[in-house]
Amino acid sequence: MNALTTLPTEQQMYQAIVQRDVRLEGVFVVAVKTTGIFCRPGCKAKTPKRENVEFFATAAEALAAGYRACRRCRPLELAGSVPAWLANLFALINAEPNRRWTNADLDSLGLSPSRVRRWFQAHYQMTFHAYVRTQRIGLAVDQLQAGSDVTSAAYENGYESLSGFRESLKRWLGTVPTAARQIEPILVQRILTPLGPMLAAGGEKGLCLLEFADRKMLAKQFQRINKLFAQPILIGKHAVLSETDRQIQQYFSGERTQFDLPLRLAGTPFQTAVWNQLLAIPYGETHSYQQLANRLGKPTASRAVGRTNGDNRFAIIVPCHRVIRSDGHLCGYAGGLWRKKWLLNWERENLLPAQQRQLKLPTV
Ligand SMILES: [Zn+2]
Structure with missing residues (x-):
């Protein structure tokens, strides 16, 4: 290997x-x-x-x-972190998170709006304008929940009128400002890993999703959790997301073989049963679809088990990468087959004494 x-x-x-x-x-x-x-x-x-x-x-x-x-692309900076050409824009967004942005503002910073849009689409599955807007809404909701009045929440977060604020909340949260005090959004945060950036989504009730940011159909997954939990999705920070980040970093440094996170596994009874079986596969081991089907007491259901495996919303944490075909073939993985190989090799090697490991620590 x-x-x-x-x-x-x-x-x-x-x-x-x-x-x-x-x-x-x-x-x-x-x-x-x-x-x-x-x-x-x-x-x-x-x-x-x-x-x-x-x-x-x-x-x-x-x-x-x-x-x-290279002095141009600086590959020693953390993988997946903000590239040099966007650093200034992020510094401005962070310094003034409630500012409204127009394409003209981007132009005046020497940034091409279409290039900025492509980067946000690739890394957050949304446009730049949607990113800043959902962040502003998130801040306004925070402020309302902290007891602020509607007028201050609107004007301090870049809304020019109360009607504009109302309209925005209606469109993004399906609610009015006073009701937003009770709303519990699902927040989205980016997590950097040696296998590329991931997106984590979650909130008060637990983690809803963890996926590689380049996964196909991720936007669909977001729509699905939005429907499933009937909660709006916003960009923002939450303790459950920083804890997920911490445990994922420990996984990639070899210190963690099991996760301890509140997962919102919501699904049909069959799906939930399959996901719970996945959680029981030990670190560094692989099981086949057939084995899982047998353990569920449904030996003819190995195909349905395979499909449910693919519907898993928690990459790495619910270890669908540890499931292989009965003949030993790796078969599909939503995050890409090479990632599945990497994860399996990494877990196997990590169980060996250090001097026998061949796979280098994925330092960045
Ligand atoms: Zn370069």
Whole structure:
């Protein structure tokens, strides 16, 4: 087993650098033999020729092989963190979270609105304007819940009129300002991992979702939890999300083999039973769909078990990556087969004494 088997294929990685695909940020770095420099997949420098590149899972490995970090894309900064070209915008959003933004504001910062939109779409599954708007609504709701009056909550969060504030709450939360005092939103936060950024969603009642941000159909999943729990989804922070982040980081540093988080596993009785069976598969082991079906007392239901496995909303935590076909094949994984391989290798190796491990610690 070598570390590269846990990466996307070389062809996929080369394709990503040709297309400057930021979604694979943090998944690998590309080193150029002719210049001795390594880059993030989305680097804006001239695309190197196929025969001159070498791929590494981590910046640490590229450094160990004698390469230097590119000064343009700065691959040593935390994987999936805000890229340099957006740093100023994020600093402004954080300094003034309740400000209203227009495309003209982005232009005046020298940012192309369509490029900004693409980045937010790839990393948050929503446009930049939706991001700042849901953040502003989140702050206004916080303020209302802390006892503030409607007028201050509106004007202090960038609304120019009370009617605009009402309309916005109606559209995003389906409610009026006074009722928003009782509303419990599901909040969304980004979590950075060595396998790329993830999105976590949750709130007072627990965690609702944890998925890799580049997963196909993630926007659909958000719509689904919005319907399932009948709660609005907003960008914001919550203790359950920071605790999820902490436990995920411990998982990736090898210190944690089990999660202790309040999960909202809501589903049909069959789905809930399957997910609970998944939770019982020990770290570092794999079970087959058939084994799960047998344990549920439904030996003919292995297909339905497979489908339910794919409907899992908690990547890594509810370990659907530990389920394989009876013949030992890995088969599908919503977050990408290479991630499934990586997770299985990582868990197996992590159980070995340190000197026998071949997979490098996924440091960034
Ligand atoms: Zn670069």
